[in-house]
Amino acid sequence: MTTDLEYLNRINAMIAQMQEINETLGAIVQDALKNKKQGLRSTAYEFSKSIQLKEDDVMEMCVGSIIRYQPFASDLRAVTVAMKLSYDLSRVCRYLYNVIETLDEFEVKSCDVKEVSALLDDAREMVRQSLKAYFERDAKKAAEIIKSDDSIDQRYRMILSMHRTKPTSKTECILFNGLTARIIERLADHACYISSEVIYLVTGRRTDYR
Amino acid sequence: MHLLSRKRKETFVKILCFLVTAAVIIPLLWIIGDVIYNGLAAWNISFLVSPVIQGGIGNAILGTFIINGMACLFGIPLGVLTGMYLSEYGQEGWFASMVRTTVESLSGIPSLILGLFAYATIIIALSQSATDRHYTAIASALALGLMMIPLVGKATEESMRVISNDIREAAIALGVPKWIRTTRIVLAIAKGGVLTGSLLAFARISGETAPLLFTALFSNFWPTGINQPMASLQVLIYNYALSGYPNLVTQAWGAALFLALIVVAINIIVRVYTKPKYKEGF
């Protein structure tokens, strides 16, 4: 449709950088989860801090663009969507950090974390896909992502009900799994938010998702 | 060497142009000087206010103004109305181009012929016989009025036409009928130009002699009515200058000074109240 403007390109580059931070941190978190590593809190905190700085940059860039270029229509939507995206991405990072935090709080050496680990993989894939939908302006893909959130919710509720289904497990493990699943479920929600923004960006219509 | 010769050429051209200008300005100053010098010799109060019969030019001054006034009464309204038609109604069409061509052609007719026209249509028609001609100032006014029409008409058309269409559109958008718009807005804005044109036309006819020679003829007495022979400064100058009598030639100079004053004064007034005629090059 329209050729991208220079300021929109710069904003998008910053969003891509934010996503890279999330990818890296995500990999660290997944590794830590699988191997039950501890003591990564300060490393994760650094990531969280750097993404917050990036978020500030995106905000500043967006506000500046609105003032200087007074964008309309798809340009205007692109800028407002970018602002929201940057917030969502920083939230995603924050949740990843929360997983590390939770990992540090509990003694999880003997716990079975396969379920949450798989959940995390899927949630990260959702974020990845929603960003892809954003860069490709693919409303259809975004709609599919929102739909896939139902299964995440279902699995989250299953993990929550572990204390009934697997009463033999250690309380600490049940607690850890539940908390982490809750965090990841929230993370996946943000992927859905991003997707709904993508739909708005492309079609100009708001879905009542958020 | 080449540059030097070019510079020399430039100086040469400059001096040549200056000399030419001087060569033409000098006769002007010379005429003005002669008219003032010889004219003032004739001037005194009684010369200006007494009629020809008593050795003055009073009736000729009055006659010139009466004839001019009558010419204005005839020429200015027709000129203004024709100019108004050409500017506001006659942008295109055969009738408008005919009127425009007529007005332009009218300005190209020698004034002598206009005088002949007045003579043939009025004097001969009113006369009893070839030996007893009834000369009248009205015929002069007709000829001079005919001269004024193209001058006033052109001035009116041009000063109305330069008014921006924005103004006309503003009036149209207010729902003002065209005739009110034309008279009370466009003409009202152009009235300066119309006045200037009329003044210059007045000055121009003040100097015209040929149309008066065989229409108003001359009179030694104060005018008693407009349907009579009437003295005028122009004819007085012509007759007296050719008479050869030194005292009459002196009176002709005195009349010439008065006539020149009228013409020069109008030109200077117009000059002062209008913008410079020629735009600066750069």
Added chain:
Amino acid sequence: MKARKSHFFKLQDSLFKYFLIACSLIVVGLFVAIFLMLFETSLPSIYQNGWSFLTGLVWDPNNNIFGALPAIAGTLISAAVATLVAIPLSIGIAIFFTEYAPARSKLVLSLFIDLLAAIPSVIYGIWGLWIIAPLIKTNVEQPIIGAIGFIPLFSGPAYGLSIFLAIVILTIMVIPIITAITIELLSKTPVPLKEGMISLGATKSETIRHLGLPFARLGIVAAVILGLGRALGETMAVTMVIGNSYYWPFSGYSIFAPATTITSKIAGAVGEAGGLEFSALLEMALILMVISLAVNFISRSLIKRTSKRGFG
């Protein structure tokens, strides 16, 4: 109420329009009347004299012999020579005005040019008759006749009042017309082109020669023709200084001899003329009018062409 008012306005509008058209028609009618009057009055002369009116040299009212050639020749020669002399002078003044004259003096200079055009011709006449004629007679005509009088063009005797003086006066009267238009044309030279030439190192005279004059050429031609029209129709000054002798240039070729023109002949004779002479005089006027209108028409169509022509 409102509708009635609009109706009323519409009526006023069309009344006004027809009023203006009527006035314009009066002007057209007067013009046609002039033409018809000249034509109708000259018919007896046209019928009586035929083509010999144009070729005849004798004007004899007593024997009803009318030949207009000396007057026509005098008119054409005096007007043409005066205009030709005026061309270089006018262009010189115009160049001086647009290029060299100090800005402050321009106002005075343009006023002078206007005054030169505005001074009544009868004043030029009295000045030529009483001031210039004696001066020219003793200081120009007599020395020239003395020196090169054997050439027919400059042969004597010196009259003072002569076709030569008429040409001098006509030249002065024509100059302001050509000058004013030339100044206007020269000052309309496209400024970017002018600046371009100056920036290439051209002098002012070169700029004028290569840019200003070519640009204004057509307009100057129109101005010259307009000046010619003025000279052709000029009456008073010429009548007063030309000497009114009917045979020149067929009596001899000297430019110092008295002559006549159409206008001076008419001005001098019409008051007393009757019958066929009056008709012949009006035929002369008709010829003058046709020449004047043709000249005027050519000049105006040239001016229109210059104003339409686009530059840059």
Added chain:
Amino acid sequence: MQTKLDVQDLNAWFYQKQALKNVNVKIPEKMVTAVIGPSGCGKSTFIRCINRMHELVPGAKVSGKVLLDGADIYGTMDPMDVRRKVGMVFQKPNPFPNMSVADNVVAGLKLLGTYKKQELSELSDANLKSVGLWEEVKDDLKKSGASLSGGQQQRLCIARALAMNPEVILMDEPSSALDPASTAKIEELVKKLKNETTVIIITHNVQQAARISDMTAFFYLGELIEFDQTANIFESPKNQLTERYITGRFG
């Protein structure tokens, strides 16, 4: 939302060239409607058809209906009456230079000769006040209308149109020749005007349309491409052409 002007199948031509093609639009009452579009898209022709000024241009032709409160202005109505009901403000301020400031305001009424002197002066003062010019010019009421600044002249022209008590007021890029401060004053005035009358304003400035209008119409090559609430047009236009025009990606 009451319809003030109902334009039906409006076509307009200059000689052979069709300047407007089948325009259908319902302009709501007491709102500001902005008309936007690239140069030569027919927006000026469109508003000139609404007060029957288009037909004054040589070679102009109009077909279709323009219903003002249900009555067709191309029907039995007199063009002069139409123009009195539908006022117009032009791109370049055009006060009458031969009239004083006060006379300019009531020029229309005065030239039509229906009011008394006292009434005229009261109307003049009132309209100068309503365009916010009173404080600036109250000491110069006798001066020529052309002596005011550009922005003041334009407000004077608005006052002049308002004095006719029009039902609709058309504005053809009224602030395009003005500086930012004067533009802001004109915009404020336009927003205020919609309490009293219906405003249709052409602007080439998309931001201006966004600032002042309630409805926006986008024209392209003589066609009405999109007509909607301004917020919709500027946030999520339905048509690609509109989108490309307002994002500045034309041509």
